[in-house]
Each structure stands twice: as C-alpha cells, then as structure tokens.
Amino acid sequence: MPSASTSAVHSRAPQEALGPPVTAGVVTALVGFTSSFAVVIAGLKAVGANQAQSSSGLLALTLTFGLGILFLSWRSRMPVTLAWSTPGAALLASAGMPDGGWPAAVGAFLMVGVLILLTGLLPVLGRIMAKIPTALAQAMLAGVLLPLCLAPFKSLGSAPLFVAPVVLCWVLLMKFAPRWSVPASLLVALGVIALHIASTGVHLPVESLLPMLEWTTPTFTVGAAVGLALPLFIVTMASQNIPGVAVLKSFGYTTPWRSSMLVTGAGTIAGAPFGGHAINLAALSAALAAGEEAGKDHGRRWIAAFVSGIAYLVLAAASAALVTLVAAAPPGLLEAVAGLALLGTLASSISSALAAAGERIPACITFLLAASGLSIAGIGAAFWALAGGILVRWILKSREPVQKA
Known part of the structure; x- marks a missing residue:
C-alpha cells in the first residue's frame, strides 16, 4: 500500500505540472500587452480616432485575439498565440489620417480582415x-x-524631466532583464503621468475609465485602400504572421495556417467597426508560451497559450x-514609450x-521612401x-545579364 507521503506527492503532481504553463501564459499576456499598447494608441490616434474610439479599438483588439487564442490553442492543442499587429500600428502612426478621416481608416481595417481571411481560403494569395x-x-x-x-530622443530635448526617467529605466532593464524593459519603462511613464496629473489638477472623468465598444460605420476610399489597407496587410503578413509560423516551428x-488565417481574418473583420486595425499570429511573444519556460512537457505547452488568452481578456x-x-x-511621453x-x-x-x-540598393530606396513621409494622390509613403x-x-536585376556579358 502506498504511504501517505507518496499519495500526497502524486496528488500534487498535476498541480505542479500546471505551474510552469500557467505562469508562462500570464507572463506572455503581460509582456505582450504592456510592451506595445502605447504603439496601438498612437497609431489609432494618427489615423483620426478620438479618445473614445482609441479606447474602443484597444478593447476590440484585445477581445478578438484573446478569444482567438482560446479557440486555436484548445482546438489544435498547440501553443498558438495571437496579438494585435504592432508593426501595423506603427504604420498607422506614420501614415497619418487618410482622406475620409477615421471612417475611411475603419474601412481600410475591414479590407485588411477580408484579405487575411482570403489568405486562408485561397492558397494563391499566400503564394x-x-x-x-x-x-x-x-x-x-x-x-x-x-x-x-526617433521620438524618445527628440522628446529628451523638449521634455527631459518627463522622458529621461523612462529612457533610463529602459536602458537599465535592457541590461539586466531585457524582456521587461518596455513594461518597466511603461510603469515609470505611468508614474510620471500620475505625478503630472496630481501637480496640474487634471480631472479624469469616471465614465472614461470604463471599457466600452464604440461603433464606427466604415467608408471606403481608393486612397485608404491603396495607401493604408494594402501596406497594413503586407506588414502584418510579413512581420507578424510569417515570423509567427517560424517561431512555432523553431520549438x-x-x-x-489555414485555421489561424480564418480566425484572425474573421477577428479583424469583427473588430474593425469598433476600431481594431488587425490581429495576427504572435511573433516575439509566441516564444514565451512555446518555449521551455512553459514547461518541459512539449504536449502541454498549449495550456500556456490558453491561459494567455484568459489573461488578455482580463x-x-x-x-x-x-x-x-x-x-x-505630458507632450512627447507617449511617443517616447512607443519609440x-x-x-x-x-x-x-x-x-x-x-x-x-x-538587395541593398532597392532596400535602401524602399527604406528612404517610407521614412520620407511622401504622399501622392492621397496615398501614403x-x-x-x-x-x-x-x-x-x-x-x-534586368541589367545584370548585360553587366556579366
């Protein structure tokens, strides 16, 4: 007959096995959310969203990809995690407001969702x-x-007392705990904001602190389709979905692929009228739920992804x-954190x-054109x-044979 101590060990084993994936899932959500939500807010505001619409967009994104994680991880029994498109949000921040304003931007978000959905349905689009x-x-x-x-360093000149503590925190954490460098600098920034509010007597309406979805009827313009939707789709696919596949493969x-594109495409379509620009496979944060930190049992790491989905909903x-x-x-602080x-x-x-x-010369041309802010016929850089x-x-490339000859 097994001893009482042996029985206790066996009874604790399942709970102990759950510890690493649960912890990894919570960390995945905390790092994924806090490290880039400032970029999302900056991007939505740049294309015309007001405070309520930005809040709605952030809420819609978090809800849609949180639910998507729950579905995909449970169905596949793999640590599939999703996220908002951080590079896409950065694209919005640089693109500026399209012709037609915020409703046209929402129309572009909706088109991105359709394109992602079609990528799952039509293999030719992926090719x-x-x-x-x-x-x-x-x-x-x-x-x-x-x-x-460049924003953090520009802001150091215009608002050094506000921005310097944030930058210093980021540098120190990059040395000692790189994963937490951005979340920690965000906490410092929030502390700076709290001090600023206390010293200036700014009033924060209670109703603005409550999460709420706000509908925007989309409009469709050629400029927003070509200058916003198409680049947003390309950036999301090239910088999030494809690397996300590579990260999971490395573990x-x-x-x-097909179900991930269908879920993220449908989620983007559902979130677009509420201000969500795009959701996709997680790239960098995917490693947190799929790696060794999620437990030694390769077959149970999907629990980390599932827990991250729950944490995102919270x-x-x-x-x-x-x-x-x-x-x-204070002016410049949000931009500094996002940068x-x-x-x-x-x-x-x-x-x-x-x-x-x-590829260096064509890449340099591409880089400089994108950084220039060029806009022609309402179509962005x-x-x-x-x-x-x-x-x-x-x-x-076409002249290479002539050179060789």
Missing part, C-alpha cells in the same frame, strides 16, 4: 505574398518605424483606463533588409516605398 521580396518588406517596415523610434510545432477591462491615463500624459517599444523591431528590420548584398523598391529592384 503572391511570398513573392514580395523579404528585404523590401522589411525595409518598408524599417522606414515606417524610423520616425517613431517543434507546425502552425495550423487585461481588456483595463483598456479604457490606460487610454484615459495616456491622454493626460522605445519599437527599437528592437527597427533593428531586426534593418538587419534583415540589408542582409543580402544584392508605405505604398510608394514598396512600389519604388520593386521598380528599382526590377531595373537593377
């Missing part, structure tokens, strides 16, 4: 996406990110309060864009950057 040179897609993203990543999982309740606090921030959050993405984008010697880079690449 077309694969033909876009990776170097040019990454160069476009790097150009979009550059102005945003031995085959991403359920965090969704804080979306309105966070937007309200950020709205009361720090994107520095890692900028570095990896530049590295990828310039990795192949033969991201589209012209990609078009210009592809044209230059075609011209240079």
